[in-house]
Amino acid sequence: MLSGFLGRIIGRINQGGSGRFKTRHLVIIGDSMRPTLAHRQHVQTRPFPAGCCLGEGARGAIVAFRHPQRPRSIYIKRIVGLPNEHIALEDDRVLINGHLQPEPYRLPARLPAARPGREYAGQWFTDSDEYFLLGDNRGDSEDSRTFGPVCGGLIIGRVWFRYWPPYIWRAGRAIQEKRD
Numbered sequence: 001m002l003s004g005f006l007g008r009i010i011g012r013i014n015q016g017g018s019g020r021f022k023t024r025h026l027v028i029i030g031d032s033m034r035p036t037l038a039h040r041q042h043v044q045t046r047p048f049p050a051g052c053c054l055g056e057g058a059r060g061a062i063v064a065f066r067h068p069q070r071p072r073s074i075y076i077k078r079i080v081g082l083p084n085e086h087i088a089l090e091d092d093r094v095l096i097n098g099h100l101q102p103e104p105y106r107l108p109a110r111l112p113a114a115r116p117g118r119e120y121a122g123q124w125f126t127d128s129d130e131y132f133l134l135g136d137n138r139g140d141s142e143d144s145r146t147f148g149p150v151c152g153g154l155i156i157g158r159v160w161f162r163y164w165p166p167y168i169w170r171a172g173r174a175i176q177e178k179r180d
Helices: none
Strands: 008-010 023-028 041-048 063-064 074-081 084-089 093-096 121-126 129-134 154-163
Touching: 023 074, 023 129, 023 154, 074 093
Parallel strands: none
Antiparallel strands: 008 023, 023 041, 041 154, 063 074, 063 154, 074 129, 084 093, 084 121
């Protein structure tokens, strides 16, 4: 059963490149990022430049990171909250510093929760180097609602290319990321 692997990635299969163009091949396990990424899809990640503050442009980016309590596990989630922010979840809505956060990448009506009753409401505050990360399929995702904000040092890189299986190469199937 995949429930133990939700959002977890099968290790590193291939690494290539050098410097800031070094990429990492990852295989998605689970459906926590549906509809954007699905089980068994292959993606490439690219590291952020050294010393780079992810900043406002990072909101909405899909990133790979090491799980805060299980550093050998690599997860993929979307950056929702940036450093020094107040994040509140209410009635399946995300509020950042009191303002409703649009989430055009989510299609909750099409994707029923894998575990009914796993709705979270709560409030979190991120520190100066912490990010609040959520899966797109909130009913089937272990994310910052469970383990809290993630330190920027645990973020491996940004998912920038989805390339397997081949049917995703058709026009209009690229990863949609909201950029502010």
